[in-house]
Amino acid sequence: MIRRAHVSDDRLVEICFDGALTSAEDAHVAGCDECRARRSRLELLLREVNAAARIEADAAFPLERLAAQHARILQRIEQDGRPARVIAFPASQSPEMRPLRTRPAARWIAGAAAAGLAVGLLAGHLAHDLPQFGRPSRNTVISSSARQDVQPALRAVNASLNDEEFLGEIENALDGPRLTVLRPLNDFTPQ
Amino acid sequence: MSRAPRVPRAARAEPVSSRSTGSAIAAEVKALMLAGDRDGARERFGALVAAEQRRAVRLAYQYLRDAHDADEAVQDAFVKVFTHIASYREELPFEVWFTRILVNACLDIRKARARRLRWVLPIEGPSSTDAPAREAVDRERLTEDVLVSRARLREIAAAVDQLPERQRTVFMLSHFAGQSTSQVSQALGISEATVRVHLFRAVHKLRRILEH
Numbered sequence: 001m002i003r004r005a006h007v008s009d010d011r012l013v014e015i016c017f018d019g020a021l022t023s024a025e026d027a028h029v030a031g032c033d034e035c036r037a038r039r040s041r042l043e044l045l046l047r048e049v050n051a052a053a054r055i056e057a058d059a060a061f062p063l064e065r066l067a068a069q070h071a072r073i074l075q076r077i078e079q080d081g082r083p084a085r086v087i088a089f090p091a092s093q094s095p096e097m098r099p100l101r102t103r104p105a106a107r108w109i110a111g112a113a114a115a116g117l118a119v120g121l122l123a124g125h126l127a128h129d130l131p132q133f134g135r136p137s138r139n140t141v142i143s144s145s146a147r148q149d150v151q152p153a154l155r156a157v158n159a160s161l162n163d164e165e166f167l168g169e170i171e172n173a174l175d176g177p178r179l180t181v182l183r184p185l186n187d188f189t190p191q
Numbered sequence: 192m193s194r195a196p197r198v199p200r201a202a203r204a205e206p207v208s209s210r211s212t213g214s215a216i217a218a219e220v221k222a223l224m225l226a227g228d229r230d231g232a233r234e235r236f237g238a239l240v241a242a243e244q245r246r247a248v249r250l251a252y253q254y255l256r257d258a259h260d261a262d263e264a265v266q267d268a269f270v271k272v273f274t275h276i277a278s279y280r281e282e283l284p285f286e287v288w289f290t291r292i293l294v295n296a297c298l299d300i301r302k303a304r305a306r307r308l309r310w311v312l313p314i315e316g317p318s319s320t321d322a323p324a325r326e327a328v329d330r331e332r333l334t335e336d337v338l339v340s341r342a343r344l345r346e347i348a349a350a351v352d353q354l355p356e357r358q359r360t361v362f363m364l365s366h367f368a369g370q371s372t373s374q375v376s377q378a379l380g381i382s383e384a385t386v387r388v389h390l391f392r393a394v395h396k397l398r399r400i401l402e403h
Contacts, residue, residue: 010391017365018372052347053367057252073269
């Protein structure tokens with residue numbers, strides 16, 4: 001009698017996962033200790049791996065977590081089904097775009113206001129950067145009678161002084177001889 | 192490293208003789224949706240989620256090894272199923288269709304995680320968030336007839352993690368999700384012969400690692 005060859009490893013894997021033994025394989029395995037042992041070892045390993053996976057996943061997902069997940073899924077489905085809320089902007093307008101209708105007078109007023117704003121900003125900028133443009137420089141604010149007192153305290157302040165330096169100069173001046181011209185400034189400065 | 196098998200949209204259909212619970216409920220949900228009864232469909236969908244949730248969570252967790260990511264993947268997959276229930280084909284087992292969607296959701300999350308790790312320095316290891324949960328694994332919880340020690344659990348998890356992506360996917364679907372070669376083939380859009388090759392290689396590698 002010819003003894004059949006052992007069942008291959010791949011075939012054993014296939015048997016464990018999907019298929020059943022053929023009658024010839026069945027007969028062989030029944031009489032072959034080696035094949036039986038190999039099959040048992042493989043089955044044990046797979047059961048162990050499966051058990052490990054289940055334990056890990058079930059520990060990470062206890063029943064409470066599954067219930068929360070279930071609720072969250074249904075909540076998401078409900079939200080997805082709801083039509084998106086359209087917020088009217090501006091509030092009084094309907095969501096549909098309305099044709100732009102303006103009166104000529106309103107347009108002129110808006111244009112003039114914009115132009116005034118632009119001119120104001122430009123003038124302010126120039127006046128700040130160029131002291132001789134439109135207003136006296138800071139050191140000319142001091143009256144001629146006080147000029148003698150100011151000289152030691154106020155060094156020449158030019159337009160390029162930054163805010164920090166300018167405030168420093170004011171403090172120096174206040175620490176020195178009292179200046180009448182700086183009193184109003186001192187009065188409204190919180191002490 | 193081998194690329195993750197992106198599951199194609201079209202997979203070969205296989206007639207199903209016996210209908211699973213999932214397939215039957217999915218067919219009901221589809222009918223309700225097509226009839227315009229969205230509320231009824233949503234209610235029935237709750238039963239479908241309950242029937243498939245545990246299996247989905249186990250699969251996603253094995254795939255992602257992180258409870259938060261697995262949670263997100265499962266949620267995304269179920270929401271996608273409901274959104275596209277009209278395209279569910281009753282002749283295909285629901286489990287196969289759903290598994291395909293779930294695997295894709297897992298792949299999306301893995302990609303997003305890889306992107307995050309590229310740009311953000313990780314403070315802790317990727318799976319460290321689940322460490323307490325894993326540590327909490329109690330031997331008494333083990334309902335299987337095999338008693339697995341904590342050390343062995345870690346060993347097995349590490350061994351499965353070492354499998355190349357394709358082998359791991361096939362092994363998980365075959366073993367953890369309990370799908371047949373034919374179903375895995377449908378779910379992944381690869382031939383049954385390729386499924387078998389990946390499965391053999393995966394098992395041989397696991398044996399090499401775990402059978403000292």
